[in-house]
Amino acid sequence: MTKPHPVVDPGTAPYWAALKEKRLILKSCRACGQAHFYPREICPHCYSDDLDWIEAKGTGEIYSYTVAVRPAGQAFEADAPYTIAIVTLDEGPRMMTRIVAADADAVEIGKKVTVRFVEEDDLVLPFFALGGA
Amino acid sequence: MKDHEAVIVGVADAPLINGKVAQPGSALQIVARCAKAALDEAGLTLGDVDGLFTAGMWGIPGVGQLPTVTLSEFLGIRPVVHDGTNIGGSAFEAHLGHAALAIEQGLCDVALIVYGSAQRSEMSRNLAGRPATLTMQFETPWGLPTPVGGYALAAMRHMHEYGTTREHLAEIAVAARAWAGLNPAATKRDPITVDDVLAAPTISKPLGLLDCCLVTDGGGAIVVTRASHAKAQGLKPIHVRGHGQAATHWTIAAMPDLARLTAAEMASERAFAMAGVTHDAIDLVEVYDSFTITTLLTLEALGFAERGGGGEFVSNGRIAPGGAFPLNTNGGGLSYAHPGMYGIFLLIEAVRQMRGEVEPERQIANVRTALVHGTGGTLSSGATCILSLD
Numbered sequence: 001m002t003k004p005h006p007v008v009d010p011g012t013a014p015y016w017a018a019l020k021e022k023r024l025i026l027k028s029c030r031a032c033g034q035a036h037f038y039p040r041e042i043c044p045h046c047y048s049d050d051l052d053w054i055e056a057k058g059t060g061e062i063y064s065y066t067v068a069v070r071p072a073g074q075a076f077e078a079d080a081p082y083t084i085a086i087v088t089l090d091e092g093p094r095m096m097t098r099i100v101a102a103d104a105d106a107v108e109i110g111k112k113v114t115v116r117f118v119e120e121d122d123l124v125l126p127f128f129a130l131g132g133a
Numbered sequence: 134m135k136d137h138e139a140v141i142v143g144v145a146d147a148p149l150i151n152g153k154v155a156q157p158g159s160a161l162q163i164v165a166r167c168a169k170a171a172l173d174e175a176g177l178t179l180g181d182v183d184g185l186f187t188a189g190m191w192g193i194p195g196v197g198q199l200p201t202v203t204l205s206e207f208l209g210i211r212p213v214v215h216d217g218t219n220i221g222g223s224a225f226e227a228h229l230g231h232a233a234l235a236i237e238q239g240l241c242d243v244a245l246i247v248y249g250s251a252q253r254s255e256m257s258r259n260l261a262g263r264p265a266t267l268t269m270q271f272e273t274p275w276g277l278p279t280p281v282g283g284y285a286l287a288a289m290r291h292m293h294e295y296g297t298t299r300e301h302l303a304e305i306a307v308a309a310r311a312w313a314g315l316n317p318a319a320t321k322r323d324p325i326t327v328d329d330v331l332a333a334p335t336i337s338k339p340l341g342l343l344d345c346c347l348v349t350d351g352g353g354a355i356v357v358t359r360a361s362h363a364k365a366q367g368l369k370p371i372h373v374r375g376h377g378q379a380a381t382h383w384t385i386a387a388m389p390d391l392a393r394l395t396a397a398e399m400a401s402e403r404a405f406a407m408a409g410v411t412h413d414a415i416d417l418v419e420v421y422d423s424f425t426i427t428t429l430l431t432l433e434a435l436g437f438a439e440r441g442g443g444g445e446f447v448s449n450g451r452i453a454p455g456g457a458f459p460l461n462t463n464g465g466g467l468s469y470a471h472p473g474m475y476g477i478f479l480l481i482e483a484v485r486q487m488r489g490e491v492e493p494e495r496q497i498a499n500v501r502t503a504l505v506h507g508t509g510g511t512l513s514s515g516a517t518c519i520l521s522l523d
Contacts, residue, residue, distance in 0.1 A: 004264070004274055005265060006270035008270070009266075012270055016270075037386075038268065038271040063290065064286045064289045066285035066337045068282060068337050069334070069335045070278055070336045071278065072277060072278040076276035079276065082276065084275055084276065086386045086391070096272055096277065096385070098275055098276070110293075123274070
């Protein structure tokens with residue numbers, strides 16, 4: 001069973017297109033200098049609309065995680081148990097991700113992680129693996 | 134008591150057997166039966182209702198997208214105040230605040246707040262993600278089991294920051310079950326221990342099966358009108374002295390601080406200020422317990438427990454029957470019932486406790502002021518009501 005694919009819209013298309021090229025991009029505000037995730041139309045920090053895309057370094061640390069023992073529906077049954085994390089990127093924003101299966105047993109809050117682009121069902125997702133860049 | 138003030142004059146819930154409505158029916162039928170029962174209690178009929186307040190998960194996509202409009206037709210009424218505010222399971226605390234304002238401003242005379250769900254009977258509940266459109270593009274593709282996964286992420290962060298343990302969370306489940314044991318209407322009544330909670334299958338680490346609310350049917354209704362009507366009918370009115378609401382995020386990664394329930398802090402601060410009371414005045418607290426962590430975060434956010442001290446606060450049976458801080462005296466979403474959205478049942482239980490009409494074993498003596506707090510979404514929204522007998 002195919003996993004749920006994002007229904008890409010004009011506001012998110014650049015993000016998903018960059019992932020296909022193994023790049024993680026963020027919206028950043030020219031007015032206040034802060035990046036945010038996921039991409040918005042107005043800066044959620046200072047409410048300016050003067051936004052730009054920047055390329056993230058792809059590094060951060062684990063803010064929290066859970067191990068999904070019971071999967072989110074049939075599409076994820078083969079993966080269970082799997083580790084979902086919220087990562088604080090070095091640029092500031094937090095994003096949801098999954099930690100690669102090989103690192104599952106060593107996951108802890110506060111550990112450094114680096115993006116690992118994983119291709120599945122014609123979709124590239126920014127997983128993370130333990131360890132700095 | 135001023136004549137124009139809004140008061141609760143009727144409440145009702147749908148009788149359940151093993152978590153299913155005793156009298157099988159659709160969500161609309163369940164709503165209609167509860168509405169009639171609450172109006173009967175108030176000495177009113179559907180013909181008196183001119184304000185309709187509801188949130189629900191039935192008929193979506195379809196007639197449920199305009200729930201007050203559909204319900205008006207089904208009930209045969211023509212309300213002039215409609216409120217389909219949906220901020221999750223806390224919607225009904227928001228509805229009560231809105232209903233009180235509408236009545237006090239003269240926009241309507243009789244407000245009906247209703248909820249109904251046949252999710253257990255229809256087997257329509259599942260953990261699969263929400264459609265990956267708009268903001269959910271950044272959550273659903275990861276396979277986060279909803280809603281439990283978001284609460285698990287919060288629990289893990291709270292444990293990391295404050296040393297909260299699974300045993301602390303288990304105390305909350307054990308207390309809820311003990312209250313349910315005193316409530317003949319509750320779905321799960323057999324006592325459980327901390328060890329039982331720890332030994333239950335893990336759903337989304339660190340939360341196990343007994344850290345999660347039930348999946349049941351359910352329905353409820355609340356009737357709000359002017360104090361002058363209550364006086365004329367000889368009803369014991371329950372006043373809405375303060376209310377507040379807030380929301381901070383929907384996708385869990387956007388929650389400002391996973392170890393802190395900011396929406397509950399904001400909502401309750403406003404409710405306390407409007408009511409003009411402090412924590413000392415509160416005789417009874419009823420809070421949304423979708424998961425054990427929800428209760429813990431809420432007690433901290435409302436200011437009853439210190440920040441980070443929720444685990445210690447609930448320890449040693451403090452919130453269980455006989456404890457110093459009775460909480461969720463019907464057994465809560467964890468052990469009484471949880472029909473998708475639970476917020477209306479917090480209010481119903483508070484009203485019955487204030488009237489002194491629940492079973493003697495779980496009746497809290499002399500509840501003059503009660504605080505009810507609903508949480509909706511994934512720790513997303515909060516709405517607080519402070520109710521008073523005078």
